[in-house]
Amino acid sequence: MPDRAADHPRAGAAEAELPAAVAGWLRRRSSLAGDWPLADLLAAKGTTTVSVVIPARDEEETVGDIVRTIRRDLVRTYPLVDEVVVVDSRSRDATARVAAEAGAKVVAQDAVLPTLPNLTGKGEALWKGVAATTGDLVVFVDGDLYDFTSSYVTGLLGPLLVDRTVAYVKGFYHRPLVGGGPIEVDGGGRVTELVARPLINMYWPELAGFVQPLAGEYAGRREVLESIPFVVNYGVEIGHLIDIVSSRGLDALAQVDLGVRTHRHQDMHALGRMSGQIMLTVFDRLERCGRLVSARPPATSLAQFGRGESGHGVAREMVLTDLTCRQRPPLASLRENA
Ligand SMILES: O=c1ccn([C@@H]2O[C@H](COP(=O)(O)OP(=O)(O)O[C@H]3O[C@H](CO)[C@@H](O)[C@H](O)[C@H]3O)[C@@H](O)[C@H]2O)c(=O)[nH]1
Numbered sequence: 355m356p357d358r359a360a361d362h363p364r365a366g367a368a369e370a371e372l373p374a375a376v377a378g379w380l381r382r383r384s385s386l387a388g389d390w391p392l393a394d395l396l397a398a399k400g401t402t403t404v405s406v407v408i409p410a411r412d413e414e415e416t417v418g419d420i421v422r423t424i425r426r427d428l429v430r431t432y433p434l435v436d437e438v439v440v441v442d443s444r445s446r447d448a449t450a451r452v453a454a455e456a457g458a459k460v461v462a463q464d465a466v467l468p469t470l471p472n473l474t475g476k477g478e479a480l481w482k483g484v485a486a487t488t489g490d491l492v493v494f495v496d497g498d499l500y501d502f503t504s505s506y507v508t509g510l511l512g513p514l515l516v517d518r519t520v521a522y523v524k525g526f527y528h529r530p531l532v533g534g535g536p537i538e539v540d541g542g543g544r545v546t547e548l549v550a551r552p553l554i555n556m557y558w559p560e561l562a563g564f565v566q567p568l569a570g571e572y573a574g575r576r577e578v579l580e581s582i583p584f585v586v587n588y589g590v591e592i593g594h595l596i597d598i599v600s601s602r603g604l605d606a607l608a609q610v611d612l613g614v615r616t617h618r619h620q621d622m623h624a625l626g627r628m629s630g631q632i633m634l635t636v637f638d639r640l641e642r643c644g645r646l647v648s649a650r651p652p653a654t655s656l657a658q659f660g661r662g663e664s665g666h667g668v669a670r671e672m673v674l675t676d677l678t679c680r681q682r683p684p685l686a687s688l689r690e691n692a
C-alpha cells in the first residue's frame with residue numbers, strides 16, 4: 355500500500371498524543387481511490403469474484419443512477435464486478451422497479467432466508483445482502499448517494515485485491531451538509547462527530563484514525579463478513595469496526611479516500627434514534643468484553659417530542675421508539691448449525 359507519511363489524512367500537531375500504533379496505521383493503511391487504477395485491479399482480480407450490495411429503503415430517486423454507473427463502468431466496459439444486488443428494504447416507493455430496470459438483481463429483504471423471523475433496519479438489509487450474494491469480496495454502497503462514481507468501488511476494492519492481509523476497507527470523504535441554508539463544506543456526518551467519534555476515542559482509541567467510521571461505503575472479504583454478527587439497525591457499522599479490530603487487529607483494516615460524498619440527510623429525530631442505536635451497540639460490545647459492568651442495563655426506549663395539533667393549538671407530541679440492539683449471528687454459524 356502506498357506510504358502516506360506526508361499525505362492525507364495528516365496527523366496534526368497532536369500526533370504525539372495519538373497511540374503510536376494509530377500514527378503508523380494511518381501511514382500504512384490509508385490511501386486514495388486514485389491509487390488503485392482499474393487496470394491494476396483487473397490484473398490483480400484473477401479468479402476472485404466481487405459482489406456489490408446496495409441496501410435501499412425508499413431510494414427511487416438515486417438508486418437507479420448508482421446501479422447504472424456500476425454496471426456501465428465495472429460490469430460491461432471492464433469486468434471487475436460480478437454481481438450488483440439491491441436489497442429492497444421494504445420500500446414504499448418504486449425502488450425495486452427502478453433498480454431492476456437499471457440492471458440490478460433485486461432481492462426483497464424479507465425474502466432472503468425466509469424461515470427466519472424478519473427483523474428491521476439497515477444492518478438487517480446488509481446481512482441479507484451478504485446471504486444473497488456469492489462474491490469472494492463484498493462492496494457495500496448506500497443507495498441514497500447523489501454524487502456516486504465508480505471510483506468508490508475501485509477504491510474500496512484496491513487494498514483487498516492487492517494485499518491478502520487486508521480484511522475490510524472503509525471509505526472516507528468530505529461530507530458537506532446540503533439543504534436549508536448555505537452549504538456547510540464539512541458540516542455533514544453529525545452523528546459521526548457528536549456520538550461515534552467521541553465514543554471510539556474513549557473506548558477503542560486504536561480506531562481513532564478512521565476519518566468516517568460510520569461510512570456506508572466499505573468492502574470486506576466474505577469469510578470475514580460471515581464470521582461477525584451484524585447489529586440489525588444503524589449500529590451495524592460501528593459494530594463491524596469493533597468486532598474486526600478485536601478479532602483480527604488494526605492492520606486487518608484499511609481506509610480509502612473517496613473524495614466528496616453528498617447524500618439525503620435524515621431529520622434530527624431520525625439522527626437521534628441513530629445515535630441511540632450506536633450508543634447501545636457500543637455499550638453492548640463493552641459489556642460483552644467485560645469492560646463495562648452496569649448495575650442496570652441501559653433503557654432501550656427513546657422518547658422524542660414533536661409538534662402535533664391539539665384542541666388548544668400546537669401541542670408537544672411524544673413518540674417512543676425501541677432502540678434495542680438486536681443482532682444477527684455470523685452467517686457462517688448458521689451454516690455450521692444447519
Ligand atoms: O431500514 C433501513 C434503513 C436504511 N436503509 C438504507 O441504508 C442506506 C443508508 O441509510 P441512511 O438512512 O441514508 O443512513 P445515513 O443517515 O446516511 O447514515 C450514515 O450512518 C449510518 C450509521 O452508521 C450508516 O449505516 C449509513 O450507511 C451512513 O450513511 C440507504 O441506502 C438506506 O436506504 C435500508 O436499506 N434499510
Ligand SMILES: O=C(O)[C@H](O)COP(=O)(O)O
Nearest residue numbers: 542543544545546568619
Ligand atoms: O453519518 C452520520 O453522522 C449521519 O449519517 C448523519 O449524517 P449527516 O449529518 O450528513 O446527515
